Structure formats: structure tokens, C-alpha cells
């Protein structure tokens with residue numbers, strides 16, 4: 001018999017989770033007004049709300065917590081982080097921040113001004129938020145193939161060079177301080193960017209005198225896909241691939257809650273001293289002194305260890321194969337999901353799942369509700385609730401795709417949990433024809449409504 005693949009870790013510490021019954025879940029969901037953000041986490045059996053800050057640290061990371069240096073200035077933990085970033089990304093300077101959006105806030109305070117244009121591949125929502133807050137605009141130059149949910153393409157996160165060139169040609173160069181490439185592209189479903197694309201975008205960006213920023217939350221997952229899918233990289237180590245990726249960039253922002261496998265943290269990495277010096281001023285104002293910036297010494301230590309572990313092939317292989325394992329089960333049952341599956345999550349196409357529910361009745365949120373009722377699984381809506389209302393007309397904005405994201409936390413669940421999730425999704429799929437009505441809104445906030453919205457069944 002051929003030996004199957006198995007997780008390349010064993011478990012040293014466990015956290016108990018509780019199963020519930022359908023009656024309890026019905027009651028809790030009613031009390032939460034059909035919004036899973038309002039559920040107590042104890043009422044959730046398997047939590048797939050996000051992969052951000054929800055990973056399990058290793059024994060080595062926990063041991064690093066004990067030897068953190070909490071000195072205000074010049075702490076060994078700071079020096080360790082500086083050396084780690086130099087070794088992995090090749091950047092001489094960095095600033096610690098409390099999380100990814102804080103890194104954006106500090107860096108964009110230097111680089112972005114009113115009227116600027118920031119092209120990229122589907123900017124992440126906080127990134128876009130920090131651009132728009134400064135009255136600048138984000139222009140999406142992702143390749144068209146990314147928007148076809150079932151088209152198989154190895155690098156759906158890629159930037160379309162002709163779209164990018166057009167933005168440069170139609171605007172004066174002072175208006176475009178930088179291009180942002182998000183690796184992997186979260187907004188389009190955790191899709192990777194190829195090395196060739198990074199190389200070409202970098203050359204074009206520099207030709208027009210702009211900087212290249214890599215929004216790096218899932219940089220290691222991106223490197224894994226390059227190794228697996230791009231010609232010439234199969235024999236290279238993840239660390240070599242990462243080093244090359246960052247040789248094309250000028251600056252990076254990092255949410256360490258993803259591929260650094262810590263619960264909180266972030267940083268900015270710089271190639272140029274001058275930009276680092278300008279950003280330092282804002283870091284001191286918003287985050288803390290340049291040697292800790294919103295992080296404790298022990299957290300910086302765990303973060304460094306996390307970066308080394310996340311760039312090991314075995315870790316990445318275990319992680320991404322787990323996501324694929326779940327995807328394969330769902331595909332075999334005919335459940336409509338986005339393809340190919342990305343690194344950190346599976347996206348269910350809710351319009352194809354529930355073709356009879358009208359778009360006014362929050363199709364994707366209806367599926368989120370059914371998944372919770374079926375198995376105590378908490379997923380998240382990426383559809384009309386998230387798209388919010390048009391700020392002018394106050395009408396609902398209906399996105400092309402109504403998605404439900406099942407984000408898989410790092411090193412947290414076993415493949416038995418994946419089997420359980422697959423069974424629950426398939427059970428809802430079996431009874432999908434009986435579900436003809438969705439939800440209506442009772443109460444909502446003027447912006448970012450999805451966090452606090454209150455709903456009722458139709």
C-alpha cells in the first residue's frame with residue numbers, strides 16, 4: 001500500500017473545543033441576529049472566520065517567548081528581528097508595528113498624498129482604506145483571468161503589464177509614488193504572483209521612477225506556489241525564492257498574523273535608508289520607538305522564529321496540502337468553489353450553491369448561517385454585506401461573486417476536522433433546493449456594516 005501524506009508535525013499542547021446540537025445553535029444564532037461575528041467563540045466548533053492571528057505557535061516559538069528582551073531601546077529581540085529580516089528578505093532596515101495596517105499607516109504617511117494613484121493587484125481592504133483615507137486612489141491592474149472563478153491559471157494574482165503601463169502613461173509620474181503587489185493576492189482568493197511577473201512589474205515600475213511595495217502577509221505561501229508551478233524553481237529552496245522575490249522590491253509591509261504565525265505583530269522592511277528615516281518619525285508617533293513599535297520583545301522573538309518556520313518547505317507543504325485536501329473533497333461532491341484553490345482558504349460560490357435565492361436576500365450570508373446550523377462551523381461572507389451600500393445612492397452594491405470564505409488557520413485543525421467540514425458543507429449542499437429564501441437586514445451601521453449587522457430570516 002502506498003503510504004499517504006501526513007502532517008509534518010505532532011501536537012504537544014491541546015485546546016478543548018465543544019460540540020453543540022442544532023437546537024442550541026438555532027438559539028445562539030437567533031441571539032446573534034444571524035451575524036456570526038456576534039457569536040461567542042465557545043459556541044463555535046470549528047472556526048474558519050479568518051487565518052489572521054489564529055495560527056498555532058510551535059514549541060520553538062514558545063521557547064523564544066521566554067528569552068525576549070523587554071528593554072526599551074537596543075533590545076536583543078530587536079537586533080534579532082533586524083538580522084532575520086536582513087537574512088530572509090535582504091533588507092537592511094525595518095520598523096516594527098503592532099500589525100499590518102499599522103505598517104501601512106506609517107509608510108503611507110510618507111509616500112501617499114492627496115490625488116495620488118496607486119496601481120496594484122486587487123489591494124487588500126485595509127490597504128485600500130489607508131490609500132482612500134488620504135484622498136488617493138487604488139487602481140486594480142490584476143489580469144482578467146483572475147475574475148473567471150473556474151478558469152485554471154497558475155498565477156491568478158499576476159499584474160497585467162499593459163494595464164499597468166497604461167496607468168503610468170496616462171498620469172504624471174509625481175502622482176504615482178509606488179505600485180503595490182500583494183503576495184499572495186488575498187482579495188482574489190489567495191492567488192499567487194509569479195516570479196516572472198514580479199520581475200517585469202519591478203522593471204516597469206522603476207523605469208517610471210516609482211517604488212515597488214510588496215504587501216507581504218502571505219509571502220511564504222506565494223513562494224511555495226512559485227516552487228510548485230513556475231519553471232526553473234522546482235529545485236530552489238523556499239528561502240532562495242523569497243530572497244529573489246524581494247530583490248525586486250523596494251519596501252515591504254507585513255501582517256505577521258499570517259505567514260509569521262504569531263497572534264499579533266507586523267513590520268515594514270526597507271531597502272533604502274532614506275525612506276526608513278522618514279518613516280521612523282511616524283512610527284515613533286503612531287506605534288512606539290523604532291526598536292519596538294507596538295511589539296514586546298518576546299513577541300518579536302516569536303515572530304522571528306515564525307518567519308524561519310514559515311519558509312520551510314515541509315511546513316508549507318503540510319499547510320497547503322491541507323487546504324487542497326478539503327478542496328478535493330468538496331469538488332468531488334460537486335460543490336461549486338473557486339479554482340484553483342489558493343493558499344489559505346476555500347471560497348464557495350454561493351450564487352451557484354443557492355441559484356434560487358434572490359440577490360436582495362444576502363445569498364452568501366444565508367450559506368454562512370446554514371453552515372453554522374449544520375455543524376457549528378463559522379465561515380465568513382464575502383458578498384453583498386461586505387460590499388456595503390453605495391456612499392452616494394445608499395443602494396446595496398451587488399458584487400459579481402457572492403462568496404463564502406472558509407479560512408484555514410495554520411497548524412490548528414487536523415484532517416479529521418477537514419472531513420467534518422466537508423461533510424457539513426455537503427449536507428447543506430444536499431438540502432440546497434429546499435432553501436429558497438435568504439435574510440433581511442433589521443439594523444446596520446453606516447459603514448463596515450458586516451461586523452455589526454443584525455439580520456432576520458425571510
Ligand SMILES: *Cc1c(COP(=O)(O)O)cnc(C)c1O
Nearest residue numbers: 099100101124126186215217255
Ligand atoms: C491582513 C492583511 C493586511 C492587514 O494586516 P492586519 O495585521 O490585519 O492589520 C494587509 N494586507 C494583507 C494582504 C493582509 O492579508
